[in-house]
Amino acid sequence: MALDTLEKNLAKSRSVEDKERHPAAYPQDDFHFDPAQIARLRRKIDWRLLPLLSLMYLCSFLDRVNIGNAKVAGLERDIGLTPDQYSWALSIFFIGYGILLA
Numbered sequence: 001m002a003l004d005t006l007e008k009n010l011a012k013s014r015s016v017e018d019k020e021r022h023p024a025a026y027p028q029d030d031f032h033f034d035p036a037q038i039a040r041l042r043r044k045i046d047w048r049l050l051p052l053l054s055l056m057y058l059c060s061f062l063d064r065v066n067i068g069n070a071k072v073a074g075l076e077r078d079i080g081l082t083p084d085q086y087s088w089a090l091s092i093f094f095i096g097y098g099i100l101l102a
Contacts, residue, residue, distance in 0.1 A: 067090060
């Protein structure tokens with residue numbers, strides 16, 4: 001019950017006096033990270049993300065290259081597409097690909 005009253009009073013008035021009377025209700029805003037800790041955390045994140053992102057980029061590149069290889073290998077003939085239909089399908093694919101990439 002007392003906590004509800006405190007929350008209502010703090011919601012009504014937020015001033016320096018309230019902060020001095022109820023310091024636990026206000027988060028500390030003077031917390032700073034050490035630059036060495038930030039650099040270590042950034043390296044750790046980079047080492048975990050970089051292999052995954054590189055693999056995803058490689059798969060993306062192979063996917064784009066294999067579309068051309070499939071045409072050379074006879075994909076149009078196998079699925080019964082005319083050259084115009086294949087071009088439209090490829091255009092639709094790359095428009096969607098570009099939108100999702102951005």
